[in-house]
Every structure is written in structure tokens, then in C-alpha cells.
Amino acid sequence: MTGLRAAVDAATAQLREVGVPSARADALALLAHVRGVPGAELQRQLVLGATLDAATRQAYDELVAQRRARVPLQHLTGTAPFRHLELAVGPGVFVPRPETELLVDLALRAVADVSAPTVVDLCTGSGAIALAIKHELPAADVSAIELDPMAHAWAARNRDNLGLDVEIDCGAAESAFPDLDGGVDLVVSNPPYIPVGMVPIDPEVRDHDPEVALYGGSEDGLRIPIVVAARAAQLLRPGGVLIMEHADSQGDSLPAALRQQGVWSRVSDHLDLTERPRAVTAVRRAW
Ligand SMILES: C[S@@+](CC[C@H](N)C(=O)[O-])C[C@H]1O[C@@H](n2cnc3c(N)ncnc32)[C@H](O)[C@@H]1O
Structure with missing residues (x-):
């Protein structure tokens, strides 16, 4: 299990490292997508200290890796x-x-x-x-x-x-x-x-x-x-x-x-x- 906030922080750092503009916004959008929740609900879950199970974490990491390769955010969320x-x-x-x-x-x-x-x-x-x-x-x-x-x-x-x-x-x-x-x-x-x-x-x-x-x-x-x-x-x-x-x-x-x-x-x-x-x-x- 990983904390949501830790996962977003790590993804943001990875995206920033390769110059993705709006790295944090993208990290949040991809996490909302992978959890199947709207952005506002994700914020609530972050505040409550929710966690990610291993399968969701893997799916998230894969999307972040594609975003690092500069696949458009919109192609990843669809x-x-x-x-x-x-x-x-x-x-x-x-x-x-x-x-x-x-x-x-x-x-x-x-x-x-x-x-x-x-x-x-x-x-x-x-x-x-x-x-x-x-x-x-x-x-x-x-x-x-x-x-x-x-x-x-x-x-x-x-x-x-x-x-x-x-x-x-x-x-x-x-x-x-x-x-x-x-x-x-x-x-x-x-x-x-x-x-x-x-x-x-x-x-x-x-x-x-x-x-x-x-x-x-x-x-x-x-x-x-x-x-x-x-x-x-x-x-x-x-x-x-x-x-x-x-x-x-x-x-x-x-x-x-x-x-x-x-x-x-x-x-x-x-x-x-x-x-x-x-x-x-x-x-x-x-x-
Ligand atoms: C800049 S995109 C705009 C797409 C959409 N209108 C938008 O604002 O998101 C230009 C679009 O024009 C199409 N296109 C290019 N030449 C065209 C033509 N001669 N007749 C019709 N569509 C054309 C492209 O395939 C592309 O989908």
C-alpha cells in the first residue's frame, strides 16, 4: 500500500524532471483517471489520507511513464x-x-x-x-x-x-x-x-x-x-x-x-x- 499523496508527489517529481508543463496537475489528473473519480473527489481522498493498492499503483506508474515520454495527457485519460x-x-x-x-x-x-x-x-x-x-x-x-x-x-x-x-x-x-x-x-x-x-x-x-x-x-x-x-x-x-x-x-x-x-x-x-x-x-x- 502507498499513500495517495506520496504517489502524487513522486509522479510530480518524475514529470517535472523531464520538463512536463503542469506536472502536478497532470499527476493528479492521471491518478483521478486511474481511480475512476472526479478531481474534486480525489482531493477529498488526498485530504483523508487514502492509500493505493498494488495493482492501482502499477497502473498509475505505467501512465506516468507514458506521460514522461510525452504522450499527451488527453490520450492517456481518453x-x-x-x-x-x-x-x-x-x-x-x-x-x-x-x-x-x-x-x-x-x-x-x-x-x-x-x-x-x-x-x-x-x-x-x-x-x-x-x-x-x-x-x-x-x-x-x-x-x-x-x-x-x-x-x-x-x-x-x-x-x-x-x-x-x-x-x-x-x-x-x-x-x-x-x-x-x-x-x-x-x-x-x-x-x-x-x-x-x-x-x-x-x-x-x-x-x-x-x-x-x-x-x-x-x-x-x-x-x-x-x-x-x-x-x-x-x-x-x-x-x-x-x-x-x-x-x-x-x-x-x-x-x-x-x-x-x-x-x-x-x-x-x-x-x-x-x-x-x-x-x-x-x-x-x-x-
Ligand atoms: C487544427 S485542427 C482543428 C480541429 C477542431 N476544429 C478543433 O478546433 O479542435 C484542423 C483539422 O482540419 C482538418 N483538415 C485539414 N485540412 C482539411 C481540409 N482541406 N478539409 C477539411 N478538414 C481538413 C484536420 O484533419 C484537422 O482535424
């Missing part, structure tokens, strides 16, 4: 929180990030005056944005598309697990939902946008997020975002809104590229909670 949802994630799908939650706030604001908006999520990955919008705005008619069949399978699984009525197609954003042309109120997208050649430093991202989810297809990372925006312009009705995430280095270049497309008005950029430029919004001009 879930990622996004807005009010817990999404299933693992190899083959991009882990949704907290900063992307901003897009859902912007989306809800953009369609606040539309009673049953038609919403399209281009490049949906795990389905995070589309499913969160449907969850928070049940009257919306939400469709999403994802190119990568493995990621698409995760999105469909999340949709089914959560029981949310969202159409999720497998295919290219560039040719998404031709039936909806000119009738969509809101297009939201977190496309791949990392400049080609700029390999992420974090092993969790570099080695575990699919490449198709990361790289924007050109030196400035904007080739794919720009073609996705062009498709959004075809989908949107006049006055419809595009919301697109971008890298913090693209807060000028992506808005400039959208202005060049000549179909957008009110192009403006938005900061995330860490005050970094993170998302652009634009309104579809009349034809």
Missing part, C-alpha cells in the same frame, strides 16, 4: 474538456485546445439575433466546435466536415456519445455542403495554420497531433485558411459571418488576406484570454 463537453480523443485526432473555446463565444454572439441559425464548421477534427455550438444553441442547424477519416471517426463517435444532432461529413472543406451555398448564417473554422517548416517544440503536438491538423500548406501557414475562407464565402448568405482561428503571428496577415478576397466587410481580429491575437471575424458582403 478525454479532453471543451466548453461544457468531455470529448473522446486519442491517436488520429487533434486534441481541442482551451483557446479555441473563444470561437464558440464569438459564434454564439454572431447569431444571437437569428432564431434557428444554419451553422457550418469546416475542419471539425474531434467535432469540438460544432458539438459545443449545438449543445449551447440547440435550435441551430449544425453541419461539420473533416478531411481525415480517422479524425472523422472520432467526431462521429463524439456526436453519438453526446447524442447531439449534427451532420458530420468526411471530405474536404473546399467542397463542403454544396446544397447549403448562399444560405448559411455562420461558418466557423479552426483550420490547420502552422507555417510549413515551423515544427512545434512540444513533443505532445509534434509527435501526436496529426500533421494534416497542424500545417497550413505554405510558408506563412495561410494557404489552407485562405481556401477555407473562400469556401465559407460561397456558403454564407449576405450578412452571414465567418469566424476563423489563426496563429498568434497571423493577427495581421490573415485579416489582410481576407480583405484581399474582396467579399468581406467588417474584418476584425480578436484576442484570446492570454491577450494574443487568435481569431478573425468577417461579414459576407452582398454579391
Whole structure:
């Protein structure tokens, strides 16, 4: 038998040793996962001086060893929180990030005056944005598309697990939902946008997020975002809104590229909670 606290302390030290960010939070999350309890219950057990049996200790040590090897925490627990949802994630799908939650706030604001908006999520990955919008705005008619069949399978699984009525197609954003042309109120997208050649430093991202989810297809990372925006312009009705995430280095270049497309008005950029430029919004001009 080992004390819970001693196990967490040892795991935290091991994770810190190899530079895992948020080592203690990860050690706690893995222990909560292995014990099958929420974080708050784990804290209670820690305060009460609970112990770990040998089998659970072994399972915990194995997870900590994988985290030391920089397997993403979310792959080890099998879930990622996004807005009010817990999404299933693992190899083959991009882990949704907290900063992307901003897009859902912007989306809800953009369609606040539309009673049953038609919403399209281009490049949906795990389905995070589309499913969160449907969850928070049940009257919306939400469709999403994802190119990568493995990621698409995760999105469909999340949709089914959560029981949310969202159409999720497998295919290219560039040719998404031709039936909806000119009738969509809101297009939201977190496309791949990392400049080609700029390999992420974090092993969790570099080695575990699919490449198709990361790289924007050109030196400035904007080739794919720009073609996705062009498709959004075809989908949107006049006055419809595009919301697109971008890298913090693209807060000028992506808005400039959208202005060049000549179909957008009110192009403006938005900061995330860490005050970094993170998302652009634009309104579809009349034809
Ligand atoms: C940065 S991830 C974002 C995933 C999800 N929207 C999120 O915010 O967590 C980009 C996603 O776009 C997908 N993707 C890349 N190119 C695409 C394309 N041309 N059409 C549709 N999806 C694409 C990738 O497979 C990946 O799942």
C-alpha cells in the first residue's frame, strides 16, 4: 500500500524532471483517471489520507511513464474538456485546445439575433466546435466536415456519445455542403495554420497531433485558411459571418488576406484570454 499523496508527489517529481508543463496537475489528473473519480473527489481522498493498492499503483506508474515520454495527457485519460463537453480523443485526432473555446463565444454572439441559425464548421477534427455550438444553441442547424477519416471517426463517435444532432461529413472543406451555398448564417473554422517548416517544440503536438491538423500548406501557414475562407464565402448568405482561428503571428496577415478576397466587410481580429491575437471575424458582403 502507498499513500495517495506520496504517489502524487513522486509522479510530480518524475514529470517535472523531464520538463512536463503542469506536472502536478497532470499527476493528479492521471491518478483521478486511474481511480475512476472526479478531481474534486480525489482531493477529498488526498485530504483523508487514502492509500493505493498494488495493482492501482502499477497502473498509475505505467501512465506516468507514458506521460514522461510525452504522450499527451488527453490520450492517456481518453478525454479532453471543451466548453461544457468531455470529448473522446486519442491517436488520429487533434486534441481541442482551451483557446479555441473563444470561437464558440464569438459564434454564439454572431447569431444571437437569428432564431434557428444554419451553422457550418469546416475542419471539425474531434467535432469540438460544432458539438459545443449545438449543445449551447440547440435550435441551430449544425453541419461539420473533416478531411481525415480517422479524425472523422472520432467526431462521429463524439456526436453519438453526446447524442447531439449534427451532420458530420468526411471530405474536404473546399467542397463542403454544396446544397447549403448562399444560405448559411455562420461558418466557423479552426483550420490547420502552422507555417510549413515551423515544427512545434512540444513533443505532445509534434509527435501526436496529426500533421494534416497542424500545417497550413505554405510558408506563412495561410494557404489552407485562405481556401477555407473562400469556401465559407460561397456558403454564407449576405450578412452571414465567418469566424476563423489563426496563429498568434497571423493577427495581421490573415485579416489582410481576407480583405484581399474582396467579399468581406467588417474584418476584425480578436484576442484570446492570454491577450494574443487568435481569431478573425468577417461579414459576407452582398454579391
Ligand atoms: C487544427 S485542427 C482543428 C480541429 C477542431 N476544429 C478543433 O478546433 O479542435 C484542423 C483539422 O482540419 C482538418 N483538415 C485539414 N485540412 C482539411 C481540409 N482541406 N478539409 C477539411 N478538414 C481538413 C484536420 O484533419 C484537422 O482535424
